[in-house]
Amino acid sequence: MDIRLDGKTALITGGSEGLGRAMGRKFAEAGANVVLVARDPGKLEDAQREISDAVAGTQARVEVVSCDVTDAAQLHAAWDTVAASLGTVDILVNNAGATAFGPFLDITDEMWQADIDLKLFAAIRLARLAMPGMADRKWGRIINVLAVSAKTPGAGSAPTSVSRAAGMALTKVLSAEGAPNNILVNALLVGLIRSGQHERRHQATAPEKTFAEYIAPIEEKLPIGRIGQAEEFANLACFLVSDAGSYVTGCAINVDGGRSPVV
Ligand SMILES: NC(=O)c1ccc[n+]([C@@H]2O[C@H](COP(=O)([O-])OP(=O)(O)OC[C@H]3O[C@@H](n4cnc5c(N)ncnc54)[C@H](OP(=O)(O)O)[C@@H]3O)[C@@H](O)[C@H]2O)c1
Structure with missing residues (x-):
């Protein structure tokens, strides 16, 4: 099976690091x-350089826009920049996020609002901007990157698990409304995949250990026995946003090495 995305334009939030960067590279290679x-221009430029080098000599263009996706005005300005430069967005990946969890009684209104703005409202606003053009062209793909806690919320998993469950409901609504126009919308629920957030947590909590030593006790609890790699996540995303994924919509797929106790 040859998975190609020639002629398509993909907008990926949280594209400067981790899963977003890996998807950017995989999509450009296709x-x-x-x-x-993303927000940090330095990290964006670094990602742009890496991916541009990887696809040098091809037609694929790699652009970056610095934007805080929780800010509606910045989001609209970023959208206008992309529209002026590339014209259309065929593939939208709502991926920007950050770890946020703790005991329910410790979570303030401000923390709830910040989590919802980042993980839910940014996706709502971008889908609202992207879907009309996708409907006109009768082709569109949206992926909402969520977390397995959307299906398996437990003690101490708020606010993320609640925002992510809402993201799953949003996925279902958009898939039902998008399907008549060939706009396919799916959610990918992440378990444990190596990215910037794990590197930062390693450095903050156990800098004396190697990453392998730090992560080993966590990996032992995973059925597959190891943390995932961002490229493995990007492979599935690339399939879903391609024509090969043409009959898959409205799904919330675990990408977690078998960690979740639910399908
Ligand atoms: N990796 C995992 O094991 C795991 C597990 C569960 C869920 N997830 C979810 O998967 C997604 C990707 O995670 P990751 O592990 O790749 O994280 P990461 O390496 O920490 O990357 C996060 C990305 O999001 C961007 N970002 C954060 N806040 C932003 C904002 N307000 N506006 C714009 N961009 C923003 C960051 O860039 P700037 O900081 O420069 O803005 C960065 O590009 C996230 O939604 C995360 O919650 C990941």
């Missing part, structure tokens, strides 16, 4: 133009 959106 021929897509990619736009990476």
Whole structure:
């Protein structure tokens, strides 16, 4: 099976690091133009350089836009920049996020609002901007990157698990409304995949250990016995946003090495 995205444009939030960066590279290698959106311009430039080098000599363009996706005005400005430069967005990946969890009684209104703005409202606003053009062209793909706690919320998993469950409901609504126009919408629920957030947590909590030593006790609890790699996640995302994924919509797929106790 040849998975190609030639002629498509993909906008990926949280595209400067981790899973977003890996998807950006994978999509560009499949021929897509990619736009990476995140806040830190330095990290964005680094990602742009890496991916541009990887696809040098091909038609794929790699652009970056610095934007805080929790800020509606910045989001609209970023959208206008992308529209002026690349014209259309065929593939939207709502991926920007950050770890947020703790005991329910410790979570303030401000923490709830910040989590919802980042993990839910940014996706709502971008889908609202992207879907009309996708409907006109009768082709669109949206992936909402969530977490397995959306299906298996436990003690101490708020606010993330609640925002992520809402993201799953949003996925289902958008897939039902998008399907008549060939706009396919799926959620990918992440378990444990190596990325910037794990590197930061390693450095903050156990800098005296190697990453392998730090992560080993966590890996032992996973059925597959190891943390996932961002490229493994990007492989599935690339399939879903391609024509090969043409009959898959409205799904919330665990990408977790078998960690979740639910399907
Ligand atoms: N990796 C895992 O094991 C795991 C597990 C569960 C869920 N997830 C979810 O998967 C997604 C990707 O995670 P990751 O592990 O790749 O994380 P990561 O390496 O920490 O990358 C997060 C990305 O999001 C961007 N970002 C954060 N806040 C933003 C904001 N307000 N506006 C714009 N961009 C923002 C970051 O760039 P800036 O900081 O420069 O803005 C960065 O590009 C996230 O939604 C995360 O919650 C991951």
